[in-house]
Amino acid sequence: MTNWIIQNINYQNEFGEVRIGHSLNEEEEEFVARRRNTVLQCLQKFKIRCSQDEVPNIALLGSGGGQRAMVGLLGSLVQLDKAGLLDCVLYLSGVSGSTWCMASLYQEPDWSTKLETVKNKIIKRISGPGVSWTDTLAKLKKYYYGKDIFSLTDVWAVMLVTTYVKEIDECKLSDQWDQHSKDPFPIYTVIDKQCKQHPWFEISPHEAGYSLTGAFVGTSSFGSQFKNTTKKQDEMDMLYLQALCSSVLADEEEIWKWIKGTTIETLCSCLFNVSPSKDPHSPPTDECYQVLLNLVDMNLAVLKGTDPSALDQSIRTTLTDLSGGQSQLICQLEKLNDDKTAGKKAAKQYMMQYTVDVCNYFSSERKLNSWPFGSICRCIAQWIWGRHYNFLHNMRDEAVPAALLESETRDYIDAGLLLNSPYFSVLRKERDIDLIISLDFSESDYFTTVTQTAETCKKLKIPFPEVNITSEDVKKPKAFYVFKGTNTPTVIHIPLFNVSNCGDKIDAWRKKYGTTQVPYSAEMIAELLQVSGKNFTINRAKLLEQIRVVAEAKYFQAQERQI
Template identity: 40%
Template sequence: CPWLIFYSITVRIGHSLNEAEKNHVTSRRESVLECLKRHEIHCSLVKMPNIALVASGGSERAMLGLLGSLLALFQDDLLDCVLYLAGLSGSTWCMVSLYKEPNWSSKLEKVKEDIQNKLGGNISFKEKCKKLKRYYREKDNFSLTDFWAVLYITMIVKEIDEQTFSDLRSKQSTKDPYPIYTVIDKQSHEDKLDADTFVEITPHETGYSIPGAFVDTSSFGSQFDQGAQIKDQPEMDMMFLQGELKQHISWSSVYFVDIVIRGVRKASLISYFLMLIRRKGPIMFCNHSLNIGNRIWENIAKCIELVVCWVWGTTYNFLHNMTAAEVSPSVCGETIRQYVDAGIAINSPFLPLLRRERHIDLIVSLDFSENDPFESLTETAKMCKRLHIDFPEVPKMSKEEKSAPKDFYVFEGHNAPAVIHIPLFNIVNCDDKGNPNMNAHKCPYSSDLIEELLEKAGLNIKNNKRSLLTEIKKIIQRKQSHICSFC
């Protein structure tokens, strides 16, 4: 198309890391090396292990669990050993708060206090409606994710965060671990396209981790054709990111529509709308509602339509009409895609860290799951086997082990990164009582419960400091042996 010459090609197809990530990681590795030396672990940059910390989903429990774990790592002078920090779903709520603060990893106790103070606040319904109206007015692809972000996420994080990744790039410090947020392509997941399922969002690029197809994060959501950006959309802000990263995709989540309804308290009109939706269908219902003259009811009408059609995470497809050898043609053929909570597929963000170009040697897995604390591991192992990606084998765990796990597991495999797995609730920090039933969906938590969660998560790190350092030493010894074998 001749008109494409007016636009620069912004989609990148390839497996290499973008230059900004390379530069960040190169600088961060110096901090890791110094941290190891403080623990009397001496090695060169060549033999130094690349360590990634991955945090599972679990709503507010995951948010606070990650915060408590990071705080303990900071207090034990282990946080600077971490090169990458990856999260999905609820754990990313913590990450979003952290990375707003430049050089947060050197002042985590203060950042923790700021987050706790924020959690004690509140967002007025008027503020939420104002933000919702802005999303509705400015975006082509308005979906349930916008509602979810504004009406539910704000109940937990107590903040409407309008900063974008472009805003945060200037604050990003190479003294902090490099962040990776994870979502999934909903259609690819439903079509069982494993390679095209996991999508990573970093401060610099967003894209499909395994096949290698990326776009600048500031342009993620804009409209593309044949690799060229043809229409701008508002850059994704942190509020929307948190909504996209956490959705309970079940009919129980329809309760957040009731939040809107109770907020405006006009039950008779609600009954009238519900009668209309049964008679006219969602689209005609929404069109009819526009004649009422009240903008809030237009939003409510759109909300109910989206619930009926169950439309989440709608975003322009940056791969539209492209040919990418390792990406399924069905992905490239669509104008829009739906990007949703990655916990729907696997509740821990291992896949982005398994890109070979990131050269990860050790993954510390923090699991905040509500039920089986090993499910994310076993599902990752199965997917990696299908995709021919090296990952340790995970033995089948007994029912007893799942209900009362230990606080520290190590899984190893040939050519695969070692994985340390730490369930949040275990027989050590819960005194043989197991999970104290901190339900992920009973949010927001009280101040007492927040403190308890922070303490439980921190104990898992403090109780295993020596074991963590032992595993790091083993990685260095293996790298040394591998290098010597080629001498």
């Protein structure tokens, strides 16, 4: 079990402060105190008994799910607002696609007071034209030259996220917060790829850090070096933050397909159309393009377990021709061909080195270093996502796992790869959450998030109710589930598509709104807004009753303590 530390240990440098401790950030505490007044007024409208000091802490969670999650969360919030219950929410936390919705909402000062207008603005944007090719390449160049560490998350932001959110949002999270005195407190969540103990990492307007470990840095300083400092890194913008939170929408094979269909074309455009090399020995566009396509197809072949030797021979032949028969390309694929017992893991390792060698050939031997060609290819080869300087590097503190202190950098990726809902951001003991409303926009099994959270909490000794799901529920999910326990938060679980809003066509709805498909049409967006909002229309009375139960239980407990 985590040892909950009351005191804070602060490490100061010229760029900011690293805080080791579990208490809430002071600015968050101040906000929560103000927001409770709004919650109190909302509850009093429904004649729910509660006192100023014992207002229930309610958190709303949005799971991942690409654009389905983005639109689903928006539709849910709109209907929750129409039900008069949005002002009950203290925290709004998201994973992956839900963070796209959050980022759009928090562009607008006090969005919760004018949600219908904000919704219309968002829908008009994501139903309209995409970001221009010129702006896309300009933003990619800005990321490349503006950072010490460039990763595939930068490419993902520019090439993938913009196709869905239809904008380049360069605002900073820490700069927005003065405009949001009347909105729920936002928490964006990712995971630390290398951390096995407590990987959950949260990013709020004030702090970024490990939710359960209790190690935080100011959000504006996240990514800067805090030992042997060279310079402060600029705070990430909201486009990058959305990419960081949604850095893997599908499995590795799907991402290689995306790279083949989008990124390779961009690389060649950068090289030959936007900033062509002046070296007379640069390879022709078509040959360069074909080698890169073959390289991606080789990675796909290895992932599928099929023979990549024909693609290998094509690449070798082309590179030999380009170098006049003098290619010194050093590749390790022969090891794979010689070792017939090599497993998939070994095959992927050989393929990684092969990819690095080919990329090094282009970026070094063919002198194509003038634009991000070499860096992007190496990031692809080594699968570098969300890499940042480690603000805990070389510090010495027994409260922090040693593994978090040793490496100079950390890689942060989509939390949906581990748990597709941000439960652990709101399960910090200090946030004292009484009621969790979990909106599940997952692709298939809508109950993995809540069952997996229950299992993990049991191992970590974190209070969480017992969760029992029947096989019938998995096949035909209902619209509203309530899980309760002794001295635990109450958890309300709401699957997006269910028997109440979809009837017997749940599978058809899931198929229609896939995670990795192209951006939805205006008609699909309108339909999804309606079906997600219906979950609150049909369950308004049930939700209000659970809020009443939680609020009045807290009220009567306070009364008993005073006697």
